[in-house]
Amino acid sequence: MIAVAGRRVLTVSALGVDVAIRCPGERVPAALTRHYGLMRTGRHPPRVMYTIGRSGRVFVLRRDGRGRRAAGDVGELVLLLDRDLIIRLQHRRPDLYFVHAAVLEAAGGAVMLVAPSGGGKSTMAWALLHHGFAYLSDELAPVDLTALTVYPYPRALTLKSDPPPAYPLPRGTLCTSRGFHVAPTAMPAPTRRTPVPLRTIFFLDRTVDVPPAIQRLTAAAATARLYPNVLNGLAHPGQGLEGAIRLSRHVPSFELRAGGLTAAPALVSAALRSLPPC
Numbered sequence: 001m002i003a004v005a006g007r008r009v010l011t012v013s014a015l016g017v018d019v020a021i022r023c024p025g026e027r028v029p030a031a032l033t034r035h036y037g038l039m040r041t042g043r044h045p046p047r048v049m050y051t052i053g054r055s056g057r058v059f060v061l062r063r064d065g066r067g068r069r070a071a072g073d074v075g076e077l078v079l080l081l082d083r084d085l086i087i088r089l090q091h092r093r094p095d096l097y098f099v100h101a102a103v104l105e106a107a108g109g110a111v112m113l114v115a116p117s118g119g120g121k122s123t124m125a126w127a128l129l130h131h132g133f134a135y136l137s138d139e140l141a142p143v144d145l146t147a148l149t150v151y152p153y154p155r156a157l158t159l160k161s162d163p164p165p166a167y168p169l170p171r172g173t174l175c176t177s178r179g180f181h182v183a184p185t186a187m188p189a190p191t192r193r194t195p196v197p198l199r200t201i202f203f204l205d206r207t208v209d210v211p212p213a214i215q216r217l218t219a220a221a222a223t224a225r226l227y228p229n230v231l232n233g234l235a236h237p238g239q240g241l242e243g244a245i246r247l248s249r250h251v252p253s254f255e256l257r258a259g260g261l262t263a264a265p266a267l268v269s270a271a272l273r274s275l276p277p278c
Helices: 027-039 074-092 121-128 219-229 237-250 264-273
Strands: 002-004 007-014 017-023 048-055 058-063 066-071 097-099 101-106 109-114 134-137 141-144 157-159 174-176 179-182 196-205 213-216 253-257
Touching (some): 017 027, 027 174, 058 074, 074 097, 074 174, 101 196, 109 121, 196 237
Parallel strands (some): 017 048
Antiparallel strands (some): 058 066, 101 109
């Protein structure tokens, strides 16, 4: 991170798009470095530029010198930046099919965890990282529909609440009003930095009072569950429906009723063993 006119500049590369973030003070650069640190790069010039300022007690976020979005604290600021960056990436990389999902890797294949916001993707990913899975992303699955591969988006894994006692947070976890941000360098598993072949998709059901179970889905049922989680459907044929159909036809999918997480790692591992190797 370099200093420019009293501000620090964090430069990151996401999906080949170079991004610069000008940050004030000490706390904001430290928080963003923990959140995006594994994506840091020294390349210039950036294709997207964010500037963070202060207006009284409020942080002000601008992109490419335009707009003005306010955040009351560092947690809200990180959330605003995250959301806007994902939208910018969709504009810059329309060739990729963006799914709202967490992504891990096991035995050379990508495992996609799909659920609506608040549906437990990050918590499930955090649990599986303790059982031999590697990390790609906890929020975004950028898919190459031709090669059926998933690109990594290795910013910090963010948990909205404390994880189960069996999976404690590591020392140095960034705590904000929006949750706990676990840097990839602090995870109990490695992080993949190159695209990984998509091996399977799990659709999560975290209903606590339902017995843990796993069920193979038909392509039609998988398409119906996948399509609502596509972020950039308008950039693809059939408003993205054709992409969902392609993935569901070529990638095995399961419904995972995980309950309280205790049985989930064994269920996921058993499902993976039932599939042919990558």
